Amino acid sequence: MVKLYNSGIYLVNGTDIVPCDENVAHLPSPEVAKKGTMAYSILEAHNTSGDMKKLKIRFDAMTSHDITFVGIVQTAKASGMEKFPVPYVLTNCHNSLCAVGGTINEDDHVFGLSAAKKYGGIYVPPHQAVIHQYMRETMAGCGRMILGSDSHTRYGALGTMAIGEGGGELVKQLLCDTYDVNYPDVVAIYLDGKPQPGVGPQDIALAIIGAVFKNGYVKNKVMEFVGPGVSSMYTDYRNGVDVMTTETTCLTSIWRTDDDTKAYLASHGRLDMYKELNPADTAYYDGCVYVDLSSVKPMIALPFHPSNVFEIDALNENLSDILHAIEAEAQNFVGDAKVDFHMTDKIVNGKLTVQQGIIAGCAGGTYSNIMEAAHIMENANIGNDEYTLSVYPSSMPVYMDLVKKGAISTLMSCGAVLKTAFCGPCFGAGDTPANNAFSVRHTTRNFPSREGSKPGVGQLSAVALMDARSIAATSANGGVLTSATKYADGYVVPDYVYDDAAYKARVFQGYQAPVQGADLQYGPNIKDWPEMSALTDNILLKVCSKIMDDVTTTDELIPSGETSSYRSNPLGLAEFTLSRRDPQYVGRSKVVDKLEKARVAGDALPELAELYAQIATISPDVASSDIEIGSMIYCKKPGDGSAREQAASCQRVIGGLANICEEYATKRYRSNVMNWGMIPFQMVAMPEFEVGDYIYIPNIKHAIDNDMSSIKAYVLGETVKEITLYIADMTDDEKSIVKAGCLINYNRNR
Template sequence: MSRPLCVTHKLLTPHLVDPATELEPGRDITVGVDQVLIEDATGTMTGMQFEMLGVDEIAVPLAVMYVDHNVLQIDDKNMQDHRYLRSFCERYGVRFSPPGHGISHYIHIERFARPGALIVGADSHTTTSGALGTFATGAGGLEVAVAMAGYGFELPCPRVIGVELTGRLGYAVEPKDIILELLHRYGVRGGVGAVFEFYGDGVASLSITGRATICNMAVETGATTAVFPSDERTRAWLDAQGRADEYVAIQADPGAVYDEQIHIDLDTLEPLVAAPHSPGNVVPVGELAGTEVVQVCVGSSVNSSYEDLATVAAALRHGPVAAGVQLTVTPGSRQILDTIARSGVYQDLLDAGARMLEPICGPCVGIGQAPVKDKPSLRTFNRNFPGRSGTAEDQVYLCSPSTAAASALTGAITDPRTLLDWPSLRPAVVPNTELHDRHITPAWPLAQRHDIEVERGDNLVSPPLAAPLPADLAAEVLIVVGDDISTGDMAPDGAIAMSVWSNIAECARFMFRRLDPDFHDRAQRLGGGVIVAGHNYGQGSSREHAALAPLHLGIRAILARSYARIHRRNLIAVGIVPLLLPAEAHAEQGEDLSVPGLLDALRSGAATVTARIGGRPVPLGLQLTAGERAVLLSGSLISHIREGRRRPVHATV
């Protein structure tokens, strides 16, 4: 008799390239990929690296490119990117969602994600699709390009944390508060190497968009993804989206075993807020009640569903937004924009004084609506890393739509349960499911694609390709940074910095600018060096620019106490060695560092290698899987593929 399986293992097992592979946490597994999600900010690097692989077309059943990040078009760079991406999609068989059509994660659950699928996306919040009983995870653009070219997706098998939900959410308590509670317990590091799988009687009470909120932000714990079962809620969602035939029931078997189990009682949950400057800095809303806010932002890639916007609109029927507060509202997709327009929700928001934005990522990635410095901005977004909003001295708080609405009315952070007479939500009208097919281009037949020329403007420059690693490493310590340094500190958000993400040499000028404005010039002057960091180095976005920029500057090794999952893989993929610095060791900027025998240590499978930092012997960890060592020994993942060291795999359907 086969052992009972959790949902995560039911999703992974049929996608294993080697069916005999045991799903043991930490073990290398390679899976076939059903769907690929790409967005424009990471998409140009994904596309250019896909072209470097020399394949003729995509080798997965579906790939979709969404233009939702760099759309401000302050000069012609963004539009150069858009024209490259559209022509790339036409040439290689990728579907294309144009600027203004919506945010990738919302469109994907509306139109493409389906129960049982395995999705890899060049965006960390690809995890959103886990709401539909899907294994969906983010990765760097190069790993996504490799998967899209038909070589599968390799990852360390995650452990599975079972999260039992019981009861029902109380008045003005929302799914956002569930994921904030999870962040309160695990912080921004506790989920590394894990999948959060939800079960229990409380699951049935959560809408699909509510589940999407939870799955979207699960990555903020460092997790690989989050997964909900596919149940009657899933069936109803797919039916409303005109996709009833894609429904498949997927539940955990009775007696399914988890690597860890926790319990959240929805009956006792209260509204929560993540205070600056971390999604893990979570406290009850009551502890912050009365804190003045000058800006409230609703929407982005999380909490921009019809349900979320209707909740805010209902609260705002109490009266206008408080004087001195700027309220912005971002619908998640053109479909949601159409629905709120036809239901009356849009009018309610206008009447209350909200600034209505187009369905793009916008202020979530510092593209517009940057707040005034040192003044609280309350947002329903997923991240509040320092400077992410576009203001270096920002004070961003994260909350649910109910808390945002109540606070917009009062001008201060407010427990939404104190507003006891909210009008009921306006009922949703039937969504116009034809909008996506009308605006998202189909994949052209191969015979029509051969003569298409991919348009590459001068803002698009192929990324650097690493030379083989040296046998012995010798360099200077360029910078020493602390814990929880985000990829946004290496490749910053905002309209100006993001406009050059298609040119790594220009992008590298912004690396660590917030922390050390001289870093770029010093690295160039010295011809490279090493970076020393604390715990959770590279948290947040999947942007591989944070690995390509140091490669461009001649950096071939990082020393950190620990690494965020995606950034660690990105470093390896481009040929940078992620070394582990022991707790008792230290380094100073300007010290000499040498790692003799680094290449031999990689070849032999050694778990440590001895370095000398300022003359002091320091053992550094080499905690790498066999597959990761093979990539580093090839120089990079592209070189590894070109050498024929990974075979193409058959995608599942």
């Protein structure tokens, strides 16, 4: 079904795979042939450094939603921004319910509109479109690059290299700076054959994720979709595969384009955005994922990760064993918490029963997914028992055509509930299941608690990812898990008719047309960033959390869901840091922050006298008043998942000064750590320190400016224990940002 190559490959004539371990003497060198990839030409066109090994990228457009744009605008404003230099789309699809926290969600929306007016932006009001559907419909185009403050910023199927990053990277673009990254490896995703009837884009995506996530095959690399199988899928289908590439931890994606891409753009009034993209006659790739589309069957990603994939039929044949393993994983996740959660109790008469179905967002809520679902459910109903089904079309234009085609009334008559464009089910702010319930969703993620449950107070439900077609089949079967192939009958989705009347009526188009005299409108929850101090030559870190899980997601670092209401209030949001994973972390870090503020004020710190005495044996010439004090977390592999910068900024505003880890799960989280003035330490050895220990690191600024490969640090206690840390490659700007204390300070200093 999916095959990974052990070496680099050449792609010849767009169809022939030639592994490098075969005779390739007649082919150009990899260094020459890598220029034949689509990725190379697009990156070269957007690179301002003149050095393709060290890229400095400027993007054609940017986008943010209402969880992130307030902080980005506030940061850029504090750094001296006067206008939006590129089209910047502010969508309102995450906090659009305005149901939690009084006025604060709508206050953020008012702020966003005022920012679009003041700085010349594009403002998409709540319920009009989810962020990525709007960008597909109006902004993506062949050969372009788009940056978004959401991890699922992916428009590769439309010929656009799109990257999801933390807000700091968008701030740099707003200040006319660049996105700096080493030239990435490029991996060919070779698609062959065509999908079977009943197999949808989520099935293809999950098959790929299952093959490449755990081994890191495409981590921080470009996934370049090539091969004849690309043209077996229409563009709306390709979009559904593409958006899920985020779950592989790749950097970005790009697809070859064809007449169907051209027709998609033309139907959206943007024919001028089309151009043919294909690899050169000979192109070199750093790896290859071969996918036989015809062999992919309906898939399910069981809790608690999109890579935990099974064929639906295989799961149904081995329910007890597989679900027992999920229960064990859940117990490991909740630890000592008293949580009533089971999966095996959902096996009834040998079949797996489901309590909820969701089709939503940038992955599930597309026109073709919902049309297919409606066709499968025609003349069926979901029944009047526990099972429920909610469907969220991804934009008003999609919703309008579904109404005209009759799909909406079909779904409603089956018992489904139709809702507006909203990303809530993807991150725990909409349709949270009941405790001990099992939800199947065509959304993007199924991390622990991402559906909204709270294990810390005894609430836990679980989500599996499935394609809309199989969710419809499950719904038609009364909530019994069912593969869509059982309902496949050769149905062909009718052509989509795009009508942007709703956008014309409601979207504020302010790019290069700011409103004279407009000013930012603040609500009482919108707060400025607190002051953050510059890095000193020597630092003292207190270990405030130590997490030994294989992966720590951004949802664990800062939970999603109801906490989103506080994302415009840095200190308010920081109260939730690690709340679902280590609830004592915030209190520990605040104690450290008080020590640092006392040090800056010149106060004596008698409670640290013994530590200072030990430090004097290491650095006798360093005054205790010159040693910056900060909190630190250790995780084996932090940062899988969301791009949101708050996973790092929340640590920083309550005293965080560093992370130590074995490796960072994603580039974007490591970038967030640096943009918020924290040091991204790593270590090879197992951590021989515990929560409450202090770690002294002398001459840290000198190390950052010189040799970061081996940094001496000292665990203080009854004895002094030397450990070795290191910092992976940083750009000169990143070093300057960390030393300045954060991106805001760095820009102010300039």
